[in-house]
Amino acid sequence: MSGRIGRRVTTWVDDARGGLGAIFVEASVVVLILVIAIILSSIFLTVV
Amino acid sequence: MLIKPTAEDVRVVANSLGRISTLVGIAGVAPLLWAVVGREWAPASSFVLTIGVFLVLGSLGGRIRVSQQKLDWTRGMVIVALAWLLVPAFASIPLALSGHYASGLDAVFDAMSGLSTTGLALVQDLDHLASSLNFWRHLLHFLGGQGIIIAALSIFAGGGAVTLYLGEARDERILPSVHSTARFIWAAASMHLVVGVTALTAVAWLVLGFDFDRSLFHGLMVFFAAFDTGGFAPQSTNLGYYHSAVFEFTAAVLMVAGALSFGVHYALWKKRYSSVLLNLETRTVMTTFGLTLTITLLGLATTGAFTHAFGLTRYGFFQLLSAHTGTGFSTVPISELAGWAGLAFAGMAMAMAFGGMASSTAGGVKSIRIGIAYQTIAIQIRQMLVPEGALVSRSYYQNGKTRLTPEISQAAMTASLLYVVLFMVGGGVALAYGYGFGEAVFESISAGANVGLSVGITDPTMPVLLKLTYIAQMWLGRLEFVAVFTLFGFIWSTWRGR
Numbered sequence: 070m071s072g073r074i075g076r077r078v079t080t081w082v083d084d085a086r087g088g089l090g091a092i093f094v095e096a097s098v099v100v101l102i103l104v105i106a107i108i109l110s111s112i113f114l115t116v117v
Numbered sequence: 118m119l120i121k122p123t124a125e126d127v128r129v130v131a132n133s134l135g136r137i138s139t140l141v142g143i144a145g146v147a148p149l150l151w152a153v154v155g156r157e158w159a160p161a162s163s164f165v166l167t168i169g170v171f172l173v174l175g176s177l178g179g180r181i182r183v184s185q186q187k188l189d190w191t192r193g194m195v196i197v198a199l200a201w202l203l204v205p206a207f208a209s210i211p212l213a214l215s216g217h218y219a220s221g222l223d224a225v226f227d228a229m230s231g232l233s234t235t236g237l238a239l240v241q242d243l244d245h246l247a248s249s250l251n252f253w254r255h256l257l258h259f260l261g262g263q264g265i266i267i268a269a270l271s272i273f274a275g276g277g278a279v280t281l282y283l284g285e286a287r288d289e290r291i292l293p294s295v296h297s298t299a300r301f302i303w304a305a306a307s308m309h310l311v312v313g314v315t316a317l318t319a320v321a322w323l324v325l326g327f328d329f330d331r332s333l334f335h336g337l338m339v340f341f342a343a344f345d346t347g348g349f350a351p352q353s354t355n356l357g358y359y360h361s362a363v364f365e366f367t368a369a370v371l372m373v374a375g376a377l378s379f380g381v382h383y384a385l386w387k388k389r390y391s392s393v394l395l396n397l398e399t400r401t402v403m404t405t406f407g408l409t410l411t412i413t414l415l416g417l418a419t420t421g422a423f424t425h426a427f428g429l430t431r432y433g434f435f436q437l438l439s440a441h442t443g444t445g446f447s448t449v450p451i452s453e454l455a456g457w458a459g460l461a462f463a464g465m466a467m468a469m470a471f472g473g474m475a476s477s478t479a480g481g482v483k484s485i486r487i488g489i490a491y492q493t494i495a496i497q498i499r500q501m502l503v504p505e506g507a508l509v510s511r512s513y514y515q516n517g518k519t520r521l522t523p524e525i526s527q528a529a530m531t532a533s534l535l536y537v538v539l540f541m542v543g544g545g546v547a548l549a550y551g552y553g554f555g556e557a558v559f560e561s562i563s564a565g566a567n568v569g570l571s572v573g574i575t576d577p578t579m580p581v582l583l584k585l586t587y588i589a590q591m592w593l594g595r596l597e598f599v600a601v602f603t604l605f606g607f608i609w610s611t612w613r614g615r
Binding site: 087102113114 | 304305308309312366369370373374377382385386387388390406407410411414415418419423424425426427429430433434
């Protein structure tokens with residue numbers, strides 16, 4: 070029984086780590102796009 | 118020859134609708150408890166009535182005996198199409214009784230908007246709406262976004278469950294069975310719920326200085342609307358109410374997460390980053406987002422309203438991300454958004470029409486179809502350039518390498534064309550009532566692509582036929598036509614079949 074509970078807890082921990090990693094990647098993508106957008110905005114405001 | 122549906126077909130549909138009604142009735146207990154705890158007695162009694170109606174419908178459906186629960190294609194599609202009419206019709210009861218709607222139709226409009234994760238709203242004096250009713254509006258986003266059918270599958274479904282899954286415009290089986298796929302969708306949603314609500318609450322509490330209770334309320338509401346790409350907000354000024362770049366960034370991350378297909382979520386969870394980068398949808402959505410962002414920022418830069426790159430980026434990026442992911446949040450007043458002209462307007466309209474990824478809560482044509490349409494056109498051009506008789510073939514990556522067949526091309530092109538027709542019909546009705554061309558097209562795309570951004574047409578005083586048109590657009594856009602067309606075929610066969 071304890072082995073089964075242990076395996077289940079391990080699975081949950083792995084899932085939680087995977088989920089947190091995915092959210093971190095999503096946040097990183099938004100930051101990356103924001104940086105690109107600021108560069109584009111600077112260029113457009115300078116040129117226009 | 119049309120085959121008339123059998124009595125057993127009707128019994129299976131009614132029985133399944135009863136099961137779904139029971140599920141929504143159970144979901145209604147959450148806002149009831151909220152109302153009781155908050156001593157909001159009038160909304161509490163309206164929730165008791167709503168729960169009662171759903172449970173009675175569930176009980177009536179459950180009493181209908183069926184010889185086998187198996188759902189074939191037609192039955193599954195008819196159930197989905199009817200469920201998406203039945204649920205908003207009765208979920209509108211507490212809204213209609215609140216005194217914040219000019220008519221019952223306005224309450225149904227908001228319930229359909231909530232359930233289809235659109236975000237267009239006809240509520241009046243939102244800032245004084247009872248918190249339990251606000252919770253119900255946002256919970257509809259969550260129920261519709263995560264899928265009433267998906268939830269029903271997890272709890273009830275027997276054989277043929279895959280048809281219900283397909284009917285909700287989710288054609289991606291991430292794991293071997295629909296049940297395990299549904300479980301993963303709920304796991305991903307739960308993880309984002311915990312992290313998202315914690316982050317939004319922390320920002321509201323620590324950065325904006327709200328009380329903890331108020332922070333938690335706003336965190337939960339904005340999470341539902343952001344992750345399910347809905348667009349409702351607890352305040353009438355939408356996300357502009359918070360005046361916080363940090364809050365907008367947190368919501369933006371959740372909006373991006375909501376617009377990703379669960380196949381991409383699964384790949385990210387399993388750290389299969391190369392698979393995500395190769396994915397046709399990822400490449401298409403990055404291309405269309407980059408294109409529309411460039412157009413919108415350039416258009417806004419030419420207005421002369423912005424002097425700093427940060428200000429231009431903050432407003433342009435957020436509005437565009439909201440449009441492309443189909444969320445419908447805004448940080449600018451409707452009157453200001455209506456004033457966006459030229460390139461900025463074109464960029465926003467294109468972003469709304471393109472939409473997010475398939476099998477997500479985002480609306481629009483969807484990036485997979487845009488990508489396939491591009492590949493199809495590329496094949497046609499190459500075919501003209503190669504020697505006669507030579508065959509040009511093409512493959513794309515979507516959870517594995519897939520050969521682009523004529524059937525796939527045809528399905529993608531047909532659905533894309535149907536969306537264009539949907540946008541044109543809605544725009545045409547608004548034009549007939551004398552609205553300007555730009556605003557008519559913008560609002561129609563917003564309704565049909567389940568976005569929720571408005572340039573002012575959506576208002577309690579707009580014509581009844583236009584309200585009905587937008588309700589139909591939200592319904593058709595959310596279900597991506599197939600289930601609705603099957604329902605029409607079912608009704609036609611009942612009448613004319615043999």
